[in-house]
Every structure is written in structure tokens, then in C-alpha cells.
Amino acid sequence: MESQRSFLIIGLALVTFLLWQAWQKDYGPQPINPVQQEQTQQANQGVPSFDEAQSEDVPTSDSVPAAQAIAQTQNTNRIIEVKTDTLDVRIDLLGGDVISANLIKFPVTQGSDEPYSLLRSGMGLYVAQSGLIGKQGPDASATGRPVYTAQQSAYQLNGDTLVVPLTWKNSQGLSITKTFTFTQGHYDVNVSYDVQNATSTAANVQPYAQLKQVMDFEDDGNMFMPTYRGAAFSTEDDRYDKYSFDEIEDENLRKTTKAGWVGMLEHYFVSAWVPSQEQTNTLYSRNINNQFAVIGVLSPAETINAGETKTIASTLYMGPKDQDNLAKIARGLDLTVDYGILFWISQPLFSLLTFLHSLVNNWGVAIILITIVVKGAMYWLTKKQYESMARMRNLAPKMQQLKDRFGDDRQKMSQAMMELYRKEKVNPMGGCLPLLLQMPIFLALYWVLMESVELRHADFVLWITDLSTKDPYFVLPVLTGASMYLLQKLQPTTITDPMQQKIMQWMPVMMSVFFLWFPAGLVLYWLVSNVITLVQAKMIYASMEKRGISNK
Known part of the structure; x- marks a missing residue:
């Protein structure tokens, strides 16, 4: 075989692949554009109810009435600000969701003072939601998701860790403290629930965590450098698997596995929910009105007896695709740095590259x-x-x-x-x-x-x-x-x-x-x-x- 002919074949194959990518982006199936996006985003919280958690598909639940949600979005007093050396975060007291996460060390463009926004509200919605459903779970209440209270409206990391507690209590005596623990130099946040049952009967709750994102938001890929923007998950049998927005539109994900995690990927950044790796979890996805993609995880239901307090924890990662740190958080999370089928060659090469850089x-x-x-x-x-x-x-x-x-x-x-x-x-x-x-x-x-x-x-x-x-x-x-x-x-x-x-x-x-x-x-x-x-x-x-x- 002549080397010139080999280069010709490789070059033509590359050109064909790039042209196909461009055609898919311009003329392939496109998601429906959002109509009245802000109202739709707030009205369709997409939180699973307890009954839905027992079903086969975990369908969408509009747990917050539209009028109530729209009114609540105008209440800026319920947004608290959290700033560390790596993250600038906004947490909504309605549900305790992370509705904004700016990566301080990563400017949106080179030399810019504006940090890169990984999670965001408004146009291009991309949020991290979590809560407790179940019979006594506040996120499954008929009146809507819980509104937590916080001691401060703004928090600043001054030491090694920063603890941000949010509290909620109902009239029956069930109280919940949802705590975000930030660590200096880290992009992973510990999210825990301390459930105190001061009632006379046992309480049943089930933790869930999910990522919700608008599907037609413009990404930074192009025909000459195709990149992936979509969902991914991990199971005990499959360390890393993509689940594109097209797949979410076509079919809901439903997998039960020990450990596991779910995530949303961009070119250089990733957000992920990592539940307890010692228990059996259920991974799921949803398509909300062909506008929003949801991928999440349901952990096993917990029973808190009368007079008892129980702690439930998970990890939320919001940051760059740093292979070393991701590998420490969960099995297979480092594979979100997607080298494809050649990862077993690429990873040693990356280690060599970083060594040479050092x-x-x-x-x-x-x-x-x-x-x-x-x-x-x-x-x-x-x-x-x-x-x-x-x-x-x-x-x-x-x-x-x-x-x-x-x-x-x-x-x-x-x-x-x-x-x-x-x-x-x-x-x-x-x-x-x-x-x-x-x-x-x-x-x-x-x-x-x-x-x-x-x-x-x-x-x-x-x-x-x-x-x-x-x-x-x-x-x-x-x-x-x-x-x-x-x-x-x-x-x-x-x-x-x-x-x-x-x-x-x-x-x-x-x-x-x-x-x-x-x-x-x-x-x-x-x-x-x-x-x-x-x-x-x-x-x-x-x-x-x-x-x-x-x-x-």
C-alpha cells in the first residue's frame, strides 16, 4: 500500500465524517423550541412523586402549580449566594435546588472577568435538583415543593470548608435540614439531609437527585471539532454510557443498579449526581414537553421511626473534567473525559502529557x-x-x-x-x-x-x-x-x-x-x-x- 494512498483514504474518511456531523447539526431532527420558556421552566419542575417512583417509567410530575411557580420566581429573597475559591453558586430556597454555578477559575473567554456558567437559570436552563419524596417527603406534597429557610442570604468560604444549612419543618413535627458542604479547592459538594422525626409515627421518605437542562441550547462544537453535549450514566455492569437528548426524547431510561451515577456533559465540563455507592439506586430520565431533558437517580426509601433522626447524603459535582479528581469521586466518572473506545491508550498518553508538562x-x-x-x-x-x-x-x-x-x-x-x-x-x-x-x-x-x-x-x-x-x-x-x-x-x-x-x-x-x-x-x-x-x-x-x- 502506498503511503500517499493511505493518507488519501484517511483524509477522505475524515472529511466525510465531518460533513456528516455538519449535516446532522443543520438538517437532522431538532428539538422543539421552547415557548414562553420562563413560565414553562418553572411550571414543569419535573419532580418525581412517590407513586411515580414505584412505576415503570417515572414520568413527569408538575408538582408546582404554574401560577404559584411564576409568583415565586419574582421573589428574589429566596435565592441565597454561596461563594468559594472555585464556585459561585445560587441556591433556590424553593426545593433547595442549585440554579446557578459559575466556575471562578474558568473564564468564559480568555482574559475575561466573567466566569464560565455551568449551571444556569433563565434562557438555557440547566439546574441541579434534589429532595425527598415518599409518603412523608416534602417534595411530594400536594401544596408544592418545600420552601426552606436559611440563616443568611450570602455565604463566603473563609476556611477549609463551608457549611450551608437549609431548614424546613411541617406542622406535624417532621423537620429536615438540607446541608450543602463546600470544600476549598473542590468542585464536589456534599448534599445531606438530616431528617428528624418528632411525630408519633414512622416517616417514610425517598431521596432523589436530578439534572434538568433545555435540549436545544447552543453548544461549542462544530463540524471540524465535534463535541458531545448530553446526558451520561454509570451502572455496576457498565462504567460509562452516554444517553443523548435524542434517546431521552425517544425512551425513558430506567435502570436499577448498585452504586452508579448520572451526569450532564459539555465539552470540557460536567455536572453529576453521585448517590451512596453502598446501596442499590434507580437511574431514570424524562423528556418534558420535548423541551427539557432530565436525568436523575432515586435512592432506596428510608424509614425514620418516631423520635429518630437519620442522615441521607449524596454528592453533587459541578466543574471541569479533571480525570484524577473525578476518579476519586466515583467509579467511571473520569470516563466523562470521553476518549471513546481508545480510552485504554489515551489515558496513559494523557498521563505522559501531564508528566511532560510538569x-x-x-x-x-x-x-x-x-x-x-x-x-x-x-x-x-x-x-x-x-x-x-x-x-x-x-x-x-x-x-x-x-x-x-x-x-x-x-x-x-x-x-x-x-x-x-x-x-x-x-x-x-x-x-x-x-x-x-x-x-x-x-x-x-x-x-x-x-x-x-x-x-x-x-x-x-x-x-x-x-x-x-x-x-x-x-x-x-x-x-x-x-x-x-x-x-x-x-x-x-x-x-x-x-x-x-x-x-x-x-x-x-x-x-x-x-x-x-x-x-x-x-x-x-x-x-x-x-x-x-x-x-x-x-x-x-x-x-x-x-x-x-x-x-x-
């Missing part, structure tokens, strides 16, 4: 170094590929003689070719197999560079101040195209078809055009890889000439 303190230089390491480690494969292709080119005259001799007799032609390969000690797949072995590694490294939040707003040198966005002056794409052209000239070809020759000649130009929109970090990786390949090819061809192997 040495040079520059992600651009780390990308150069890891490309050198990977290309160097695969040099023996590259050498076998080039030598095999050279031997195949040397056999071209003899192959033509066989074609002239046997004509259309395919059986004799095949036998003669096998004999020629055996005699000349040439493996016809020798040029293809090394390439097939290299491709998974290069694709894995591609996903590492695309998915790693560490590269977001990462500075390199001179005009490249953000490796996660395109080169503003398109210098790297032009240099990459030039390196592809030099590689093409360096490698002789036996392609005789004029059309294929024309396509090969224009291939560097085509790829340069696509690289214009690629993140600078990815283009840097491709450019360095091409330059190293040029150097390796020169070395291999020089070695072949010394051994009398022609490259013409």
Missing part, C-alpha cells in the same frame, strides 16, 4: 515532546513500512510482466504473485500493517488533545495564546500543508491514474483548509508529527541506499 510548564512544548516520544517509539514500524513500500515499488516491473503473461487468468496470476513475493521475501501487507498499528495511537493522542480541559486557554508562544482554539493567523495550518507537500515529494509513488494524481497533488491544500478551524494544539501535533516523519524518512532512505535497496 517538566516544561508549557502545554505547547509538552505536545511537541509527546509527539517526539510517540514517533520515536514507533520508528521501527515506520521503517518497516517504508522499506516494504520500497520493495513493492522495485517489484513493479516484474508484476507488469506477470500481468502481460497471464492476462485475465486471475488464478494463475494470483499464484504467480505469491511465488514472486515468496522468492523476493516481500510481504504485500508490510506497508499496510505498520500503518494500521500506528493509527490507533495517533487517534488516541488526537482525542487526548481535543478532550483535555487542561488545554483550554493554555498559552504556547507568541501569537498562540490558546491551544484549544484555532490559530488566529493560520500560520500552523499553512506550515502543516507545506510539510504534507514535502512528504508527498519525498515519497515516490507508482500511481499512474491521472485523476488520483490530481487528488494527491491537491491533498495538502485540502487538509490545510480543514486545519484552519482545528484547535491550535491539534494542528501543532500534526505539524510536529509531519516534520518528524520527514526526518525519519530521510534517515530510512539513506539506510536503504547503503544496503542497496532502491527507493525509485
Whole structure:
């Protein structure tokens, strides 16, 4: 197999995939646009009732009447502010939901003072809800969700931890303290319920936690860098599984599993509810009016006897896809950094990349170094590929003689070719197999560079101040195209078809055009890889000439 033809096939496959992604985004099935969004958001709280929790599908429950909800949204006194060194959070005393979470250390654009909003209310609704349903659960009350009280309207982290207690009590003597515990430097928040039963009978409650998001909110992906925005979950049998908004529209998720978690994913960020990992939980999803997607978890019902107090806890994560921290929170949560089926290659490569960064303190230089390491480690494969292709080119005259001799007799032609390969000690797949072995590694490294939040707003040198966005002056794409052209000239070809020759000649130009929109970090990786390949090819061809192997 000629390397040029391989690059052509890979390039055309990439272009086809990107065009398909663009078509899906522009012309594929689209969710219905919200009508009167603010009222609809508040009216459709989507909280499961106790009866629904026992059903097969856990359908939507409009637990807050529309008029009541709209009136309540105008009451700004029920919103409390919580600020730590990592999070700027708004908690609604109605239900104790997190309706806003700004990531202080992640500006929305490079150099901006405005933090990135992961959770948000209003347009682009994306909130984290939780509560207690069940026979005595306040979130299943016919009068609507509970309105908690707080001692302060604003909280500020000054030490290692910050405790934000919300309290509620009914006339029968059941009191609940919903506590949010924030930790310095962390994006995971402990959410606990202390249920005190001062009544004369046992109380039954069932905790739930869910994420609700509008489905047609614009994301930051494009045809040249497709990203996933949607839901995901984990079970005991499947550590990580996506559940897209389209799937939520088509069918409600219903899985019972020990441990598990649910989440909503964006390119670099994730929110997730992690219940107790020692119990059996039920994961569910809902489609609310084809406008909002809900994914949540129901934990086992709890009985609090008269005079007893019981604590129920879960974890809410709102932050970047930091693999090390996510892995500590729950099994499989680090897989939200989605490397696809090649994660088992990508994760060691990411560890190597972070190690190199720790040495040079520059992600651009780390990308150069890891490309050198990977290309160097695969040099023996590259050498076998080039030598095999050279031997195949040397056999071209003899192959033509066989074609002239046997004509259309395919059986004799095949036998003669096998004999020629055996005699000349040439493996016809020798040029293809090394390439097939290299491709998974290069694709894995591609996903590492695309998915790693560490590269977001990462500075390199001179005009490249953000490796996660395109080169503003398109210098790297032009240099990459030039390196592809030099590689093409360096490698002789036996392609005789004029059309294929024309396509090969224009291939560097085509790829340069696509690289214009690629993140600078990815283009840097491709450019360095091409330059190293040029150097390796020169070395291999020089070695072949010394051994009398022609490259013409």
C-alpha cells in the first residue's frame, strides 16, 4: 500500500465524517423550541412523586402549580449566594435546588472577568435538583415543593470548608435540614439531609437527585471539532454510557443498579449526581414537553421511626473534567473525559502529557515532546513500512510482466504473485500493517488533545495564546500543508491514474483548509508529527541506499 494512498483514504474518511456531523447539526431532527420558556421552566419542575417512583417509567410530575411557580420566581429573597475559591453558586430556597454555578477559575473567554456558567437559570436552563419524596417527603406534597429557610442570604468560604444549612419543618413535627458542604479547592459538594422525626409515627421518605437542562441550547462544537453535549450514566455492569437528548426524547431510561451515577456533559465540563455507592439506586430520565431533558437517580426509601433522626447524603459535582479528581469521586466518572473506545491508550498518553508538562510548564512544548516520544517509539514500524513500500515499488516491473503473461487468468496470476513475493521475501501487507498499528495511537493522542480541559486557554508562544482554539493567523495550518507537500515529494509513488494524481497533488491544500478551524494544539501535533516523519524518512532512505535497496 502506498503511503500517499493511505493518507488519501484517511483524509477522505475524515472529511466525510465531518460533513456528516455538519449535516446532522443543520438538517437532522431538532428539538422543539421552547415557548414562553420562563413560565414553562418553572411550571414543569419535573419532580418525581412517590407513586411515580414505584412505576415503570417515572414520568413527569408538575408538582408546582404554574401560577404559584411564576409568583415565586419574582421573589428574589429566596435565592441565597454561596461563594468559594472555585464556585459561585445560587441556591433556590424553593426545593433547595442549585440554579446557578459559575466556575471562578474558568473564564468564559480568555482574559475575561466573567466566569464560565455551568449551571444556569433563565434562557438555557440547566439546574441541579434534589429532595425527598415518599409518603412523608416534602417534595411530594400536594401544596408544592418545600420552601426552606436559611440563616443568611450570602455565604463566603473563609476556611477549609463551608457549611450551608437549609431548614424546613411541617406542622406535624417532621423537620429536615438540607446541608450543602463546600470544600476549598473542590468542585464536589456534599448534599445531606438530616431528617428528624418528632411525630408519633414512622416517616417514610425517598431521596432523589436530578439534572434538568433545555435540549436545544447552543453548544461549542462544530463540524471540524465535534463535541458531545448530553446526558451520561454509570451502572455496576457498565462504567460509562452516554444517553443523548435524542434517546431521552425517544425512551425513558430506567435502570436499577448498585452504586452508579448520572451526569450532564459539555465539552470540557460536567455536572453529576453521585448517590451512596453502598446501596442499590434507580437511574431514570424524562423528556418534558420535548423541551427539557432530565436525568436523575432515586435512592432506596428510608424509614425514620418516631423520635429518630437519620442522615441521607449524596454528592453533587459541578466543574471541569479533571480525570484524577473525578476518579476519586466515583467509579467511571473520569470516563466523562470521553476518549471513546481508545480510552485504554489515551489515558496513559494523557498521563505522559501531564508528566511532560510538569517538566516544561508549557502545554505547547509538552505536545511537541509527546509527539517526539510517540514517533520515536514507533520508528521501527515506520521503517518497516517504508522499506516494504520500497520493495513493492522495485517489484513493479516484474508484476507488469506477470500481468502481460497471464492476462485475465486471475488464478494463475494470483499464484504467480505469491511465488514472486515468496522468492523476493516481500510481504504485500508490510506497508499496510505498520500503518494500521500506528493509527490507533495517533487517534488516541488526537482525542487526548481535543478532550483535555487542561488545554483550554493554555498559552504556547507568541501569537498562540490558546491551544484549544484555532490559530488566529493560520500560520500552523499553512506550515502543516507545506510539510504534507514535502512528504508527498519525498515519497515516490507508482500511481499512474491521472485523476488520483490530481487528488494527491491537491491533498495538502485540502487538509490545510480543514486545519484552519482545528484547535491550535491539534494542528501543532500534526505539524510536529509531519516534520518528524520527514526526518525519519530521510534517515530510512539513506539506510536503504547503503544496503542497496532502491527507493525509485
